[in-house]
Amino acid sequence: MVRLFLGCFFRRTDVNTVTNWNVPLVWEGTFDPALIDDMYKKMDPRVAVVVFAVGKYTRFLKNFLDSGEKHFLIDFRVTYYIFTDNEKDVPKIELGKGRNITIITVPSAMRWQDVVLGRMKWATIIIDKQIRDEADYLFMMDVDSVFHNRFGAESLSQLSAVLHRGYYKNTDRDRFPYERRPESKAYIPAGEGDYYYTAAVWGGYMEDMYRLVRYCYEQSEEDAKNKIEAVWQEESHLNRYLLYNKPTKVLSPEYLWSDYDQVPSDIKVVRISQLVKNYAEVRPNGGN
Ligand code: UDP
Ligand code: MN
Numbered sequence: 001m002v003r004l005f006l007g008c009f010f011r012r013t014d015v016n017t018v019t020n021w022n023v024p025l026v027w028e029g030t031f032d033p034a035l036i037d038d039m040y041k042k043m044d045p046r047v048a049v050v051v052f053a054v055g056k057y058t059r060f061l062k063n064f065l066d067s068g069e070k071h072f073l074i075d076f077r078v079t080y081y082i083f084t085d086n087e088k089d090v091p092k093i094e095l096g097k098g099r100n101i102t103i104i105t106v107p108s109a110m111r112w113q114d115v116v117l118g119r120m121k122w123a124t125i126i127i128d129k130q131i132r133d134e135a136d137y138l139f140m141m142d143v144d145s146v147f148h149n150r151f152g153a154e155s156l157s158q159l160s161a162v163l164h165r166g167y168y169k170n171t172d173r174d175r176f177p178y179e180r181r182p183e184s185k186a187y188i189p190a191g192e193g194d195y196y197y198t199a200a201v202w203g204g205y206m207e208d209m210y211r212l213v214r215y216c217y218e219q220s221e222e223d224a225k226n227k228i229e230a231v232w233q234e235e236s237h238l239n240r241y242l243l244y245n246k247p248t249k250v251l252s253p254e255y256l257w258s259d260y261d262q263v264p265s266d267i268k269v270v271r272i273s274q275l276v277k278n279y280a281e282v283r284p285n286g287g288n
Pocket of ligand 2: 142
């Protein structure tokens with residue numbers, strides 16, 4: 001009773017809290033964190049996090065994992081699947097109860113574009129072979145990220161996507177950086193689009209995520225056959241899919257901010273922030 005009463009206060013009027021297809025748009029102050037965690041904990045779901053650390057990106061693992069252990073779905077069962085070409089540089093991390101790390105070996109790559117697109121290929125293969133039997137929910141995440149605040153069960157749904165911090169205030173969909181060349185499988189025509197979503201954090205039910213990861217892989221393979229690469233690699237394919245298969249929950253940019261950008265007043269809590277990095281130093285082909 002008390003909870004239901006308190007629930008009346010979990011509302012925001014300064015931001016949209018529902019999409020135009022009527023699913024929640026999640027912001028701090030729109031949910032009761034303890035209540036929503038309790039509800040989901042009753043089902044005790046197993047959550048898989050797929051994160052790639054290829055080449056020099058293993059340096060980001062320690063902070064990613066340490067901060068995840070402080071803030072990501074605390075008291076839930078979580079397995080981090082670390083895809084790497086460099087197992088010996090995977091740090092030893094102290095994990096909470098019910099939490100695990102599984103290391104998956106993948107080949108190195110010469111171009112960063114091949115690493116980010118390769119994520120779709122290797123995730124498709126390993127989800128099919130292993131992960132789909134081991135978890136109920138799956139998140140795909142960038143490793144150059146640090147958790148700063150709670151990232152809890154309010155993020156869970158059949159398919160949850162995060163608004164890209166650079167475009168969420170933009171109401172002109174024609175300025176979203178969708179793929180605009182009709183030759184690419186990721187093409188979105190002018191006049192269409194709901195939001196621009198980031199590919200650095202996305203999640204959902206295992207089977208829905210598997211379908212989407214495989215879609216991004218297959219569409220990018222088709223593009224490669226046609227000698228074209230979508231402007232923002234897998235993010236472009238993700239955005240096309242989500243235009244025609246709407247997410248069942250949209251997460252505000254609280255769920256992926258960046259240390260490059262100031263935090264505006266509608267972002268009350270930064271849950272994950274991407275690190276400032278020296279692209280020329282960390283990427284195999286010097287960031288080009
Ligand atoms: N990545 C990697 N090695 C690389 C390039 C990328 O492991 O050489 C992975 C890593 O998980 C990274 C993600 O791909 O977080 C996306 O690349 P990046 O973070 O460089 O892209 P950005 O967020 O800067 O657009
Ligand atoms: Mn990143």
